[in-house]
Amino acid sequence: MANASIVESVIPLILLLIQLPATAILLSRLLKGPGRLPPIQPQQPTPELFGNVSVVVPTLNEAGRITPLLSGLSQQSYEVREIIVVDSNSQDGTPDLVKAKQQKDPRFRVMTDDPLPDTWVGRPWALHNGFLHSCEDSEWFLGMDADTQPHPGLVAGLVNTAIAQGYDLVSLSPQFILQYPGECLLQPALLMTLLYRFDPAGIRTEQPERVMANGQCFLCRRAVLAAVGGYTSASSSFCDDVTLARYIAAQGYKVGFLDGAKVLKVRMYEGALETWKEWGRSLDLKDASTSGQIWGDLWLLSAVQGLPLLIILTYLIFLPTPLSVPQMLLLGLNGFLLLIRFGMLLAIAPSYDRTIAKGGWLFWLSPLADPIAVLRIFLSAFRTPREWRGRKYGMSAES
Numbered sequence: 001m002a003n004a005s006i007v008e009s010v011i012p013l014i015l016l017l018i019q020l021p022a023t024a025i026l027l028s029r030l031l032k033g034p035g036r037l038p039p040i041q042p043q044q045p046t047p048e049l050f051g052n053v054s055v056v057v058p059t060l061n062e063a064g065r066i067t068p069l070l071s072g073l074s075q076q077s078y079e080v081r082e083i084i085v086v087d088s089n090s091q092d093g094t095p096d097l098v099k100a101k102q103q104k105d106p107r108f109r110v111m112t113d114d115p116l117p118d119t120w121v122g123r124p125w126a127l128h129n130g131f132l133h134s135c136e137d138s139e140w141f142l143g144m145d146a147d148t149q150p151h152p153g154l155v156a157g158l159v160n161t162a163i164a165q166g167y168d169l170v171s172l173s174p175q176f177i178l179q180y181p182g183e184c185l186l187q188p189a190l191l192m193t194l195l196y197r198f199d200p201a202g203i204r205t206e207q208p209e210r211v212m213a214n215g216q217c218f219l220c221r222r223a224v225l226a227a228v229g230g231y232t233s234a235s236s237s238f239c240d241d242v243t244l245a246r247y248i249a250a251q252g253y254k255v256g257f258l259d260g261a262k263v264l265k266v267r268m269y270e271g272a273l274e275t276w277k278e279w280g281r282s283l284d285l286k287d288a289s290t291s292g293q294i295w296g297d298l299w300l301l302s303a304v305q306g307l308p309l310l311i312i313l314t315y316l317i318f319l320p321t322p323l324s325v326p327q328m329l330l331l332g333l334n335g336f337l338l339l340i341r342f343g344m345l346l347a348i349a350p351s352y353d354r355t356i357a358k359g360g361w362l363f364w365l366s367p368l369a370d371p372i373a374v375l376r377i378f379l380s381a382f383r384t385p386r387e388w389r390g391r392k393y394g395m396s397a398e399s
Helices: 002-030 067-074 094-102 122-132 154-165 181-197 222-227 240-250 271-279 291-317 325-351 360-381
Strands: 053-059 080-087 108-112 140-144 148-150 169-173 175-177 217-221 255-259 264-266
Touching (some): 053 122, 067 094, 067 108, 080 094, 122 240, 140 154, 154 169, 240 255, 291 325
Parallel strands (some): 053 080
């Protein structure tokens, strides 16, 4: 009995030593939230922005979801000089959709990128080719993904904000469109793994290695992108947006990550399984991080997101009585962390469009999926992707 009592006291102490420092780090980040820049608003362009932006969209078999992007880009005003769709030999008619849009809007054009080199990943290669073929007279380069749905006034609002804040590079967090029950539960839990690891959108991050970015809407001064060699620094990265943004920040340029929920929607993946497979394997950001950063992030996520629910459930099922002081402290700490997590749902609710969602109420139960989300980051952190967006990678893979 004495040994059991010692174990019941030692384990809570160990868990407290693991969780307390992580909780302090988490609070230091979340408390920055009130000081962040407000969400970007749609704006009308002013004459000095005329023809200032070249938009580049990488595609590979995107016919099923690119139409809202093409329509949204065609609604942008005269600040957009050209819209280059760089297609990687799609077999589903994606280029035909772009050519049809070109008949009504001559700013659109489609090109096929060169064969993929062994040292490149498909997405940065397509964006790099698009950059090389974009007009040098454009002051800004805007990379966008085929799954995005831009609102009218997005580009003008983004460029005006970048100029006003002095950013050389700025990307946006979107509003996510949820549709199926499983993703309503899992997707917010996966998103929370990012929110817990990094400063809130709209906060200037001083450390280049902690910069966050989103390639779905990625605006950079063309001169800056030219100075760093386009996408070459992110050529082999499966999270090229973050890799490139951190490289540019390390060169002394000002990089921002802002809230774009009012100007940009995105329908990323169809259902929980696709979300788990496709998004989950890039969220670790290992291609943009050192091993120390990866281990540090895994520790933090385990301590403040993965463990609280499991510890609370353990106490509810195997509730020892009476509780020792370490057990009461551990229970109180994890109750506090779970309260924070449910409170974060109110903060991220505007970042979700659940109007067409089946089982949209499951969004409010997404903390129940936190241990699974943290497990996904662990699984991804130690595996190199062998397939991405229909392309295979590896020694024996065909590009």
